[in-house]
Amino acid sequence: MIEITELSKRFGANEVLRGVDLTVRDGEIFAVIGPSGSGKSTLLRIVNLLETPSSGCVRIDGTDIHAADRQISIRRGMGMVFQKPVVFSTTVFENVAAGLRIRGMSEAAIRSRVKEALELIGLADRAEQNARTLSGGEMQRVAVARALVTDPVLLLMDEPTANLDPIATENIEDLIRRINRDYGTTLILTTHDLLQGQRLAHRMGVMIEGGFAQVGTPREIFSEPNTRSVARFVGMENILEGRVTARDRGVATVDVGGTPVTAPTDIPAGEEVCLCIRPEDITLYRAGADTGSARNAYSGRVTSVRSLGPLSHVGVDCGFAVAALVTWKAVDDLGLCTGAEVQVAFKASAVHVVRQAEEER
Amino acid sequence: MNEIIEAFFQAVELIVTLDPAVMEIAARSLIISLSATIIATAIAIPLGFLIYVHEFTGKKMLINLIQTLYALPTVIVGLFVFVFISRAGPLGFLGLLFTPTAMVIAQTVLILPIMTGLTISALSGVDPTIRDTIRSLGANTRQYLALLVREARFAILAAVVVGFSRAIAEVGAAIMIGGNTKTSAFWTSTRVLTTAISLETSMGNIEFSMALGIILLAIALVVNLVLMTVQQR
Known part of the structure; x- marks a missing residue:
């Protein structure tokens, strides 16, 4: 040993x-x-x-x-x-x-x-x-x-x-x-x-x-990365800073620059947190379309589209900036280009919450 | 132009027919410079190794000095050795001036710095990861140094070759210490390739000089080919 x-x-x-x-x-x-x-x-x-x-x-x-x-x-x-x-x-x-x-x-x-x-x-x-x-x-x-x-x-x-x-x-x-x-x-x-x-x-x-x-x-x-930098290193590209506003049986509402996001956490209300989301867990829909069962759905506007081999990396501003990984076909079908309107959705379970304070170790 | 071509063909003829005068000069040149290289190798490689291994104050300065002496002018070496071995000098009683032995000494002095310096460079130039690998394999200090020298062997060999090339190509010390003398006996004459080229040319024996020049270049070529072959093996 x-x-x-x-x-x-x-x-x-x-x-x-x-x-x-x-x-x-x-x-x-x-x-x-x-x-x-x-x-x-x-x-x-x-x-x-x-x-x-x-x-x-x-x-x-x-x-x-x-x-x-x-x-x-x-x-x-x-x-x-x-x-x-x-x-x-x-x-x-x-x-x-x-x-x-x-x-x-x-x-x-x-x-x-x-x-x-x-x-x-x-x-x-x-x-x-x-x-x-x-x-x-x-x-x-x-x-x-x-x-x-x-x-x-x-x-x-x-x-x-x-x-x-x-x-x-x-x-x-x-x-x-x-x-x-x-x-x-x-x-x-x-x-x-x-x-x-x-x-x-x-x-x-x-x-x-x-x-x-x-x-x-x-x-x-x-x-389950336990800090923001680990989350970042393991590919959780979307890291949103916010504050827990309400929590009920392990599910909290987090205020991200005025936009509410639902995420699973035991961190009590009032704490500053980071929400970590993998870009592949973010789904894009045509503006106005039904976003299914996802707890978090927002309207936004495409800010960038970048090709990464078989996938494309799409930046969207929906009150906060997020990046999504989608297939080429999705880019074509949804008509994704800079300025296009889209719906952004992700499940509450796709959000990993860490305390901001944990970073200062 | 025709005269040059004619001289060239006469030079080739002198070589092909193994002209005794040409062969004698070439042989003497080789013997003197090889002797100097062997003696310098026996001193420079251990010396370079010791300087490399030991840490002491002024080590950097010493290495700088050695590197400066790479460009040691041959006439300075000639002068230095002359002062020592001329009749009035401290070693004058040995009667070495204008003998092949004196030329060997002068060439040894000339190539010692470059061979020592290149040995140090060869040892310092071993890849750091190779060094780590040797240590990581559990080598003790003696094994570490032995493997290090083994890794540097081609670069050290190159140091020897550079030394020989400088010895055989130099003319300043050879003429000051040897004097380009031509006696009846092979072992007492001091005519070598470079000094003979210099003097025969001034006397108008262009074809003779050319023959010696071709041989000098051929020696350099062969030495480098041998080195390359060894290194690529």
Whole structure:
């Protein structure tokens, strides 16, 4: 088990981590997600003993790893894969063998372990090739094998797919799942791609400005972000500020700049709140049309239409500004263009309410 | 124009027929510059490594100084070595002036800074992620440095090649310390490619100079081809 307590790291005047607390359980895949520069890499580098914390500690199975005087042997119990795919300028085989040679393992043991690792990453037939001639995705697979072959109890991966194309990314993700499933390796990975976190992780933490804003299962984080910045990061593009004016059995009316919005919450009347709504949960109707069962329906005017591949992003002003994601067909059928009149509707259950005050942590 | 073309063909003829005078000069040039390169390598690579590894006050200044000496004028080296080995100098009793040995010394001094500096650059130039990877794999300090040198080996080899190229191409020190002498014995003469080109040209032996020039360029070409092949392997 990895326990991180009150961990802080400063580089000069720049405070990169501020009081990080986290427990990672044995055998789980934990994803640290967050925007670039939020301190994710620094956290992993501290766990891998590549950086020393300014304060706080990291315990692995009870041992404070930075205080211990056998840092090299502690480090040899972990493996790390870096964002940039790099290989040593030698053969694929020797790359994977590097960690084993450092550990002074016998030639026969090296042969069999490297062979197994190369089969796992699908490069067994290219063992003697110069690793520098591999593609980026292949190099990253070599990096994974190089870290894995030493049989670490903890594998750290810092944005392992950030520099790779979608197919290479899929390969690496598949590898990560298999490593965790077949070897029971505990994995901590960082990513700025929240969907990757959702695909891979058992639990994840959203790191914002050097601290975890929320830790939970992907489902919890995606459906119930507990602060506005987490909501923003997980794709809840519409964040409306308002005040609870009335509340009845878990359903409140929130005043958003003079417009009432119905939303489920236990936050009492009088509190300042943010209403978070995914753009895909907002439905647009022709002006004057029946908006069905949605509790929240407003007339508005289109302010922008932007194509995003198969979907279009439509901005509407209906007393407050909202963005909706709709199909191309809907854009045509509803005649959506800047200035057009539309009806905006969303269910009360599509609104996630957080206290504004929670942001100031 | 015709004269130039004619001289060129005569030069080629001198090379193809393995003209003894031309071959002797080329061989001596290679021996002297290779010797200087080997000695400089034996000093510069360990020295560069030590400077790279150790942290000390004035390290930056020292590296700056070394880099400044990349452009060390060959005649300054010639003058410096001359002062030491001329009859009146502190090493005058060795009688080294106008000997191939003296030329080796001068060329070694000339290429030491650039080879040391490029060795330091080669080691500092290893990708930071490679460094992190080595440490992350659990290397101790000795293993870390060994792997670092292994990663930098092609860049260090390039430093050696640059040193050799500078040694074989320089003329200032060779003429001041060697004197372009032509004696009856191979080991006491000091005529090398550059000094011979310089003097034969002034004497009007254009085809002879051209032959030596072609050989000099060919040596540079071969050395670079070898380096490229090794680096791409």
